[in-house]
Amino acid sequence: MPISVKKLSENIGAEVEGVDIALGVDDKSFQQLRDAFQKYAVLVFHDQDITDEQQIAFSKGFGSIEPSLPNDPLGHGRPVFYISNVDENDLIIPPEDTRTLYQSGNMLWHSDGSFRRVPLRASLLSAKVVPPAGGDTEYASLRTAYSSLPEPKKAELEGLIAKHSMAHSRAQIAPNLLSKEFQDEIPPADHLIVRTISETGEKVLFVGSYASHIIGWPIDKGRSLLKKLLEWSTQPQFVYRHSWCVNDLVMWDNRYCLHRGRPWDSGSQKRIMHRTTLAGDGPTVG
Ligand code: OGA
Ligand code: MN
DSSP states (O other): OOOEEEEOSSSSOEEEESOOGGGOOOHHHHHHHHHHHHHHSEEEEOSOOOOHHHHHHHHTTSSOBOOOOTTOTTTTTSSOEEEESBOTTSOBOOTTSHHHHHHGGGGSOBOTTTTSSSOOOEEEEEEEEOOSSOOOEEEEEHHHHHHTSOHHHHHHHTTOEEEEOHHHHHHTTOSSOSOHHHHHHOOOEEEESEEEOTTTOOEEEOOOTTEEEETTSOHHHHHHHHHHHHHHHTOGGGEEEEOOOTTOEEEEETTTEEEEEOOOOTTTSOOEEEEEEEOOSSOSOO
């Protein structure tokens, strides 16, 4: 079956048909998918009943896998992250549990791994169990966020560097959500706000809830600019909202978009997603 790609919203996202991830994807198809990924930043595949191994093999068609960090509470060093409100005994984790609060950081707009010196390139998320309502994921185009800025604003932002940190993100949810071991593993990282994508030379606005302040500026002034830029970047016309079905796989380029999860009745409905991530190609600041 030939691959077809259908645009999903004005500025970001496309739905792909004609791919069966479980059967394996040939080189020619991977090339088509890589081109579509570059163009749309978010690709949606339906009806993919896949194992973790099949998800890993598919992910490798787009780059090299970056396993989770050893102390990451969702991955424990493995290549697959379990984004889930269900524990090892198949019981729902209560909303007030620290594990739930840690994961609710995913509901703040972010780019995966932007707290790392080499931020993650892309993420692939497959839906195993979805709630009957809610639990959508939204994607906002950082490409459009940059290109639609007025020219003087672009010039003003050029060269500014933001400090990104996991601690800053989780402090917006509740105190003490990070283990000492995990915190030691992820020191804050510096990134240019106006980021140039290596293979295309395109510029994007690299913001999100991990961005804490601007280097060399008073904290409050930097934070207020970052807040404004985040609001700008996530205006409704820059966003695609995905409502999940079981066996959907959605992949996104963390350089070209921000994403956030949306709430659902997590105290009584299960939601289980498996994520793989692809390594970035280098730091944004020398
Ligand atoms: C992620 C993430 C949001 C969601 O997997 O990186 O942020 O809706 N997920 O599960
Ligand atoms: Mn995420």
